Structure formats: C-alpha cells, structure tokens
Amino acid sequence: MRVLDHPILGRARPGRKVIFYFNGEPVEGYEGEPIAAALIAAGIKVLRITPRLGEPRGVFCAIGRCSDCIVLVNGMPARACVTPVKEGLDVRSFPGGGRS
Ligand code: FES
Numbered sequence: 001m002r003v004l005d006h007p008i009l010g011r012a013r014p015g016r017k018v019i020f021y022f023n024g025e026p027v028e029g030y031e032g033e034p035i036a037a038a039l040i041a042a043g044i045k046v047l048r049i050t051p052r053l054g055e056p057r058g059v060f061c062a063i064g065r066c067s068d069c070i071v072l073v074n075g076m077p078a079r080a081c082v083t084p085v086k087e088g089l090d091v092r093s094f095p096g097g098g099r100s
Pocket of ligand 1: 058068069080081
C-alpha cells in the first residue's frame with residue numbers, strides 16, 4: 001500500500017521500522033512517514049466515527065486541511081495525514097471529533 005517509486009518524487013527513503021499503537025493495538029510503520037500512511041498500509045482506513053451521523057471517516061484531503069483524519073496522539077488532537085510516526089506513539093480514534 002506504500003508508494004515506493006513515485007514518477008515525480010523518485011524512490012522512497014523510508015526511516016527505520018518502529019512500532020506505535022492504534023487504539024491499543026501495535027502497528028508497524030516507518031519513522032517519519034505520516035501516521036495515516038502507516039495505518040493505511042496496515043489495512044486501517046477508518047480513523048474515527050462521526051458523532052451525529054455515525055459514519056466512518058479516514059483520509060480525505062491528505063494535506064492537513066480537512067480534519068477528517070483527526071486522531072488523538074499521546075492524548076492530543078492531531079491530523080494523522082501530516083503527523084509523523086515515532087516509536088511508541090499512542091494513537092487513538094478521536095471520540096466524537098470532527099464535523100458532521
Ligand atoms: S485527511 Fe484532511 S486533514 Fe488529514
């Protein structure tokens with residue numbers, strides 16, 4: 001699920017492999033890649049459920065503008081698409097967060 005050889009950006013140079021946690025479950029990622037990229041590579045596409053409609057949300061814009069990917073990272077709200085993976089991060093679905 002990762003783009004390893006991009007026609008414009010060239011070859012990926014991934015950081016070291018690390019483990020972080022999503023809702024308490026270990027997830028493997030590369031240090032420095034966006035949390036959302038590591039989660040998608042692990043098959044996790046739903047990052048939160050909307051409070052009013054109960055609909056799943058994940059990555060939409062992927063550039064830090066829409067907030068659809070908001071999660072809690074070590075207890076603080078963060079956009080998963082622009083927040084880098086680090087060893088041991090505690091990432092959790094945002095409880096009732098975001099719009100709609
Ligand atoms: S997907 Fe839009 S801010 Fe992350």
